[in-house]
Amino acid sequence: MPLIELNNITKQFERKIALSSLSFHVKKGEMVALIGPSGAGKSTLLNTLAGITAPNTGTYLLDGVPIQHYKKRKELAKKIGVIRQQFDLIASLPVIQNVLAGRLGEWGFFKSMLSLFLPQDKQLAANALNRVGLLDKLYDQTSKLSGGEQQRVALARLLVQSPAVILADEPVASLDPARAEDVLAMLTKLVKEEGQTLVMSLHSVEYAKKYFSRIIALRDGEVFFDLPTSEITKEHLAELYLLKEMAL
Amino acid sequence: MMSKIKIPSKKRRFSFVAFSILLALALLAGSWGHIFYAERANFFTLFNEQNAEYAKKFFSGLFGLQEEKPAFTDKEAWINAGKLTYETLQMSVMAIGFATIAALLTVIPAARNIADGTLTVSKRWYRWILFGFFRVIYIFSRAIPELVWAMVIVFILKPGILPGAVALALHNFGILGKLCAEVIEDTDARPIRNLASSGASNAQILFYGIIPTVMPKFLTYILYRGEVIMRTSIVVGFVGAGGLGQQFKLSLSYFHYTEITLLLICYIILVFAADFISEGFRKAAK
Amino acid sequence: MKQLLSPLYLHKRLSLTLVLLAAFIWSLFSVTWSRDLLHAGGWATTVQILEGLIKPDLSPDILELAVESSWVTVVYAVTGMTVALIIAFVLGVLGSGVLVSSRPVRIVTAGFSRAVLAIIRAIHELVWALLFVAVIGLSPYAAIFALGIPYGGILGRIFADMLNDVPGEPIQALRAAGASRLHCLMYGYLPLIRSNMISYTMYRFECSIRSSAIMSFVGLGGLGYQIQLSLADLHYDEVWTFLFFLIAIVVLIDAWSNSLRKRLVL
Numbered sequence: 001m002p003l004i005e006l007n008n009i010t011k012q013f014e015r016k017i018a019l020s021s022l023s024f025h026v027k028k029g030e031m032v033a034l035i036g037p038s039g040a041g042k043s044t045l046l047n048t049l050a051g052i053t054a055p056n057t058g059t060y061l062l063d064g065v066p067i068q069h070y071k072k073r074k075e076l077a078k079k080i081g082v083i084r085q086q087f088d089l090i091a092s093l094p095v096i097q098n099v100l101a102g103r104l105g106e107w108g109f110f111k112s113m114l115s116l117f118l119p120q121d122k123q124l125a126a127n128a129l130n131r132v133g134l135l136d137k138l139y140d141q142t143s144k145l146s147g148g149e150q151q152r153v154a155l156a157r158l159l160v161q162s163p164a165v166i167l168a169d170e171p172v173a174s175l176d177p178a179r180a181e182d183v184l185a186m187l188t189k190l191v192k193e194e195g196q197t198l199v200m201s202l203h204s205v206e207y208a209k210k211y212f213s214r215i216i217a218l219r220d221g222e223v224f225f226d227l228p229t230s231e232i233t234k235e236h237l238a239e240l241y242l243l244k245e246m247a248l
Numbered sequence: 249m250m251s252k253i254k255i256p257s258k259k260r261r262f263s264f265v266a267f268s269i270l271l272a273l274a275l276l277a278g279s280w281g282h283i284f285y286a287e288r289a290n291f292f293t294l295f296n297e298q299n300a301e302y303a304k305k306f307f308s309g310l311f312g313l314q315e316e317k318p319a320f321t322d323k324e325a326w327i328n329a330g331k332l333t334y335e336t337l338q339m340s341v342m343a344i345g346f347a348t349i350a351a352l353l354t355v356i357p358a359a360r361n362i363a364d365g366t367l368t369v370s371k372r373w374y375r376w377i378l379f380g381f382f383r384v385i386y387i388f389s390r391a392i393p394e395l396v397w398a399m400v401i402v403f404i405l406k407p408g409i410l411p412g413a414v415a416l417a418l419h420n421f422g423i424l425g426k427l428c429a430e431v432i433e434d435t436d437a438r439p440i441r442n443l444a445s446s447g448a449s450n451a452q453i454l455f456y457g458i459i460p461t462v463m464p465k466f467l468t469y470i471l472y473r474g475e476v477i478m479r480t481s482i483v484v485g486f487v488g489a490g491g492l493g494q495q496f497k498l499s500l501s502y503f504h505y506t507e508i509t510l511l512l513i514c515y516i517i518l519v520f521a522a523d524f525i526s527e528g529f530r531k532a533a534k
Numbered sequence: 535m536k537q538l539l540s541p542l543y544l545h546k547r548l549s550l551t552l553v554l555l556a557a558f559i560w561s562l563f564s565v566t567w568s569r570d571l572l573h574a575g576g577w578a579t580t581v582q583i584l585e586g587l588i589k590p591d592l593s594p595d596i597l598e599l600a601v602e603s604s605w606v607t608v609v610y611a612v613t614g615m616t617v618a619l620i621i622a623f624v625l626g627v628l629g630s631g632v633l634v635s636s637r638p639v640r641i642v643t644a645g646f647s648r649a650v651l652a653i654i655r656a657i658h659e660l661v662w663a664l665l666f667v668a669v670i671g672l673s674p675y676a677a678i679f680a681l682g683i684p685y686g687g688i689l690g691r692i693f694a695d696m697l698n699d700v701p702g703e704p705i706q707a708l709r710a711a712g713a714s715r716l717h718c719l720m721y722g723y724l725p726l727i728r729s730n731m732i733s734y735t736m737y738r739f740e741c742s743i744r745s746s747a748i749m750s751f752v753g754l755g756g757l758g759y760q761i762q763l764s765l766a767d768l769h770y771d772e773v774w775t776f777l778f779f780l781i782a783i784v785v786l787i788d789a790w791s792n793s794l795r796k797r798l799v800l
Binding site for chain 3: 050052073074076077078080081082084088089090091092093097101102104105106109112113116154157161
């Protein structure tokens, strides 16, 4: 049974069609890259997958259950974790609190209040930070970290949250190439180790080919192609980006 | 699965922030301690029968339950209160006018970047003296509350609107001066220096460079202080400086409770109206 | 820059300035300007007051009294601010609506809280003091509540505005990690506005010192009370001593809040 099952999803904003009858499945453990020109609907798709945006029509089954049946936030947080471009962290809190925020869904009220003063489940946070190579920054204020380090803190939070599916919306767009590769390599490695499923939107086809086994290309809210990386040719890509420009 | 790793220990450093937290806690403990022990003020004895009786009398008085003809149903009283509100409004406007004039006359030398010459490129030895002098005056002016200024002023001026306006202006002059001096200090120096290096005189720099750049912010601050003055205008009346406050104090000492209700209504309307108008103006000034 | 200098824009600001100027001139007509405005001995009094400024009374007795009443003034400012912060926190959070998810409920609770904040801050602390003294008599709590309620209104409104201005992304990320609204408040909203909240509270603390000093006007101790007594005895030199203490407290708190603000920038 596929983990993510999208059937004929459409989403309309005002008069603009963001997604039109979109269907695809993602199996457990798959690594999927979403590419396509800007405005193709990548972000809307990811927001739909995360349950933030409700589609107008179509069905979305997450682990065999319709997404709207996940009433409790903490159930959803077990299934889906999100990482974005940046600004995702609370810059004025220490790194450890940002990492432990991944546990908030699990904790009761008193434990989470107490943790603000005496961090709980410290070992868990330390482990996660160790895996992203930031153990020494445990107590630093998050705002003092560089952009790449902040994204790694966001990764550590995902490790602590440990969802079945990770949705990443251009997580490296604001980083310089070297840092971007670091974060991507780390994210894909961790996902493989944890046996998770990853869906990531990217503007760089290079990265998509290098780190992902399957690429879904979107254009004008539709699936343009959905192929294993090995089958993608230059012509595919030329068509994906060129046609858009000609239409303009 | 989860391996034990050594968690690095937190580096503890005595920072200014930590010092501030300790100081704040000490102040809290000392102050509440003073209230509980030195003043022997028990919070719960407040809720005794006697106070309940007073409160009942006071509130039923405010709503005019014992009076046959409460002030707020009386036409004469409304006219009188309206007149006082009008006076208070005049007092506030006059106060903000005085404060603005005084602040504008002194603000230029009171800005640090004028004193050290970064804004005008010219340096004069006496500028630092002027800077220090006006800054000290500002501190004096704003550290002393309006009411204390009013208490002193009524020794010099006869009761009426003028002493109230002067007292309000004396306090707000320092606040406006400080705020406006900071605006000048925050202006981008480059265009003004260009003006100076192209041979403009000091007066030209002032009228073509500085004033147009800082005026919008000044206006915002003047309007903001105007709101505050409107709210404070009532208290200078307490010491005989005219307006709603003076009548309020009189009514309270003669136990004319319904008059108090009426005056409070007028006062709140005045404050809300001032807030509303000033917000509209501030949006227009942006 | 072009937009800045558009004629309409200049026109708007110019007319605003003219309106304000006209209002000021109108206000000047309320006073009949003559020598009669001054008390008979007005000039002489002014000279005496200024003499006191140059030669304040620095005798040990007065200094001791000044230190003591300075402490009392600080005590009421601190206790009043405690009450104010509690009011501001509760009504500010409710007024921002960040804890409520259903839209109609949020509009009602936030609107109601903001209305309460507007009313309690419109009334000056001294008016509150007079009302409280009328009800509970000359208790220290009259001063504490009289200070705390309007300051709570002022702070609460600003807190609510700050909470509403928090950027959406980090909060959304917390929600995605499974945080409830209360979690978002503790782990998101509050840490994000913390430094602004502290600077503004410090600024208001400085104001509360002045307000605390004038609480004496309704018969509660402190610097204002001593100033009033000395004025009644026409001892202007003593008045200035107490005023210098008041100025010193305000300057000290100002310096504290400035250096704290510099270290709090995120």
